[in-house]
Amino acid sequence: MSYLVEQSIERLKFNNIRITPQRHAILEYLIDQDNHPTADEIYKALESRFPSMSVATVYNNLRLFTELGLVKEMMYGDNSSRFDFASTEHYHAICSECGKIEDIYYPGLDDVEVVASNLTGFAVNSHRLEIYGLCPDCQKNIENN
Structure with a gap:
């Protein structure tokens, strides 16, 4: 286990x-x-x-x-x-063609909630970041057609 x-x-x-x-x-x-x-x-x-x-x-x-x-x-x-x-904070890259989702670990955004709170006055309790585009397989499929 x-x-x-x-x-x-x-x-x-x-x-x-x-x-x-x-x-x-x-x-x-x-x-x-x-x-x-x-x-x-x-x-x-x-x-x-x-x-x-x-x-x-x-x-x-x-x-x-x-x-x-x-x-x-x-x-x-x-x-x-x-x-x-939900083991560690991470983000997602999502293929807009096939829907495949890949995890992105980017520690540079660890303090984004603190920054957002300081800039807006919000009591921030969570955040979500999604990147959209074409995955490598869908890029190949487009190139081959």
């Missing part, structure tokens, strides 16, 4: 939340994936291991993980939220 899974399970236990095999598997899947899956994708990936698990179980656990700050929900215009394990 990875350190991130162990740490997340400890956080669940601290909040008096029972560690079910499904919860463990959903967390582990999110930590192992870097493709920012939808709830349906998580369900399809795990349904063979948990035939009695419903899509609602996945959604309910994702909502719980989001409330606890273990997972971030990323909502986009296509009405399907994507979920990202």
